[in-house]
Amino acid sequence: MNAAEGLEDIRNSVRALCARFPGSYWRELDRERRYPTEFVKALTEAGMLAVLIPEEYGGSGLGITAAAAILEEIHKSGGNGAACHAQMYTMGTILKHGSAEQKSRWLPKIAAGELRLQAFGVTEPTAGTDTTAIRTTAVRRGDTYVINGQKVWTSRAEHSDLMLLLARTTPRDKVARRTDGLSVFVVDMREGLKRGLTIRPIRTMINHATTEVFFDNLEVPADHLIGEEGKGFRYILDGMNAERILIAAECIGDARWFIAKACDYARSRVVFGRPIGQNQGVQFPIARAFAATEAAALMVCEAASLFDAGKPCGPQANMAKMLAADASWQAADMCLQTHGGFGFAEEYDVERKFRETRLYQIAPISTNLILSYLAEHVLGLPRSY
Numbered sequence: 001m002n003a004a005e006g007l008e009d010i011r012n013s014v015r016a017l018c019a020r021f022p023g024s025y026w027r028e029l030d031r032e033r034r035y036p037t038e039f040v041k042a043l044t045e046a047g048m049l050a051v052l053i054p055e056e057y058g059g060s061g062l063g064i065t066a067a068a069a070i071l072e073e074i075h076k077s078g079g080n081g082a083a084c085h086a087q088m089y090t091m092g093t094i095l096k097h098g099s100a101e102q103k104s105r106w107l108p109k110i111a112a113g114e115l116r117l118q119a120f121g122v123t124e125p126t127a128g129t130d131t132t133a134i135r136t137t138a139v140r141r142g143d144t145y146v147i148n149g150q151k152v153w154t155s156r157a158e159h160s161d162l163m164l165l166l167a168r169t170t171p172r173d174k175v176a177r178r179t180d181g182l183s184v185f186v187v188d189m190r191e192g193l194k195r196g197l198t199i200r201p202i203r204t205m206i207n208h209a210t211t212e213v214f215f216d217n218l219e220v221p222a223d224h225l226i227g228e229e230g231k232g233f234r235y236i237l238d239g240m241n242a243e244r245i246l247i248a249a250e251c252i253g254d255a256r257w258f259i260a261k262a263c264d265y266a267r268s269r270v271v272f273g274r275p276i277g278q279n280q281g282v283q284f285p286i287a288r289a290f291a292a293t294e295a296a297a298l299m300v301c302e303a304a305s306l307f308d309a310g311k312p313c314g315p316q317a318n319m320a321k322m323l324a325a326d327a328s329w330q331a332a333d334m335c336l337q338t339h340g341g342f343g344f345a346e347e348y349d350v351e352r353k354f355r356e357t358r359l360y361q362i363a364p365i366s367t368n369l370i371l372s373y374l375a376e377h378v379l380g381l382p383r384s385y
């Protein structure tokens with residue numbers, strides 16, 4: 001079997017799995033702001049969340065291209081992979097920067113789904129996008145680090161056993177570069193909840209299981225520090241290309257869902273004695289969204305191929321995320337417009353997907369920050385902030 005056939009097999013398996021979780025399933029969860037436990041369990045049992053974990057640790061050792069195909073198919077089916085996508089890639093920091101002992105301690109259990117590592121604590125209320133301004137501190141005391149501070153938008157914290165946490169180990173005014181002095185820890189949240197960790201859900205416009213997390217003298221064993229103390233910012237940056245590519249793939253899935261949904265409706269809805277899709281005023285926005293989506297999908301493919309070949313892919317991963325998020329939002333707006341008033345009715349799923357895909361203009365990185373990155377680091381323009 002060649003690589004393309006292998007990928008098509010994966011896509012077919014995801015489609016079959018997702019068919020068991022139709023729009024009515026996601027609508028009900030959305031209404032109740034409930035976590036898709038059954039869906040995540042099915043994906044875990046099918047090994048879909050362990051595709052990036054090497055075989056020696058019990059995963060399937062496939063690349064980001066396969067992971068992107070899985071997430072794209074979930075979104076193309078009308079579902080939402082955000083409930084569990086981080087279980088695929090957060091472990092990348094341990095894989096790349098953890099010690100041999102840490103890898104064998106955590107990765108096999110993550111691969112088996114016995115341990116969920118899908119909470120990622122970086123964003124803080126006061127620092128925002130300026131990650132080096134975070135205030136959560138980790139102070140070494142004997143064999144432990146003592147953590148104090150607060151994170152916000154820590155998604156899936158209530159549905160994760162472990163959290164990858166970024167904290168300051170040396171104050172910003174005592175380091176040569178502001179990116180120094182930040183460290184990454186694996187925090188056992190089940191233990192933490194008994195002594196100093198508090199999780200509070202944040203209700204949002206989408207069903208995203210996101211939270212704020214408070215640390216009050218939480219002790220974390222020193223051997224939960226990943227890599228070298230003070231080098232955490234670089235480790236976090238290293239993991240971001242994978243996240244950008246995978247979320248871009250979700251956006252492509254969303255865009256394809258919106259386009260298919262709009263085409264179906266435009267063919268079947270008859271007004272003025274003919275299908276609305278016969279009007280160019282209705283056709284052209286659909287065709288335009290399609291062209292934007294296909295172009296963005298090529299950039300996602302390019303970024304994923306570079307990533308899988310172990311080559312630098314920062315510009316491509318960022319452009320893929322931005323172009324795919326733009327394409328999905330364009331398609332969302334078009335799909336709502338095509339449906340007229342019915343686009344607002346819950347039962348069509350359009351309004352839910354419309355809300356869900358809007359997130360990707362902001363998280364995990366906002367469009368402006370991608371543009372700043374491209375301007376400064378790729379085009380050599382002066383730093384703007």
Ligand SMILES: Cc1cc2nc3c(=O)[nH]c(=O)nc-3n(C[C@H](O)[C@H](O)[C@H](O)COP(=O)(O)OP(=O)(O)OC[C@H]3O[C@@H](n4cnc5c(N)ncnc54)[C@H](O)[C@@H]3O)c2cc1C
Nearest residue numbers: 120121122123128129153154155362363364365366368385
């Ligand atoms: C549902 C949801 C889930 C999330 N999940 C997680 C998670 O699991 N873990 C985690 O750590 N974070 C998470 N986030 C946080 C997310 O990564 C941030 O919201 C995002 O990076 C933007 O940061 P901010 O909200 O602080 O916006 P700010 O940094 O306050 O920015 C506000 C606006 O100003 C713009 N802006 C800021 N600075 C500049 C500049 N220099 N130039 C131009 N424009 C600028 C931004 O583009 C943005 O539009 C999540 C957010 C949401 C909403």
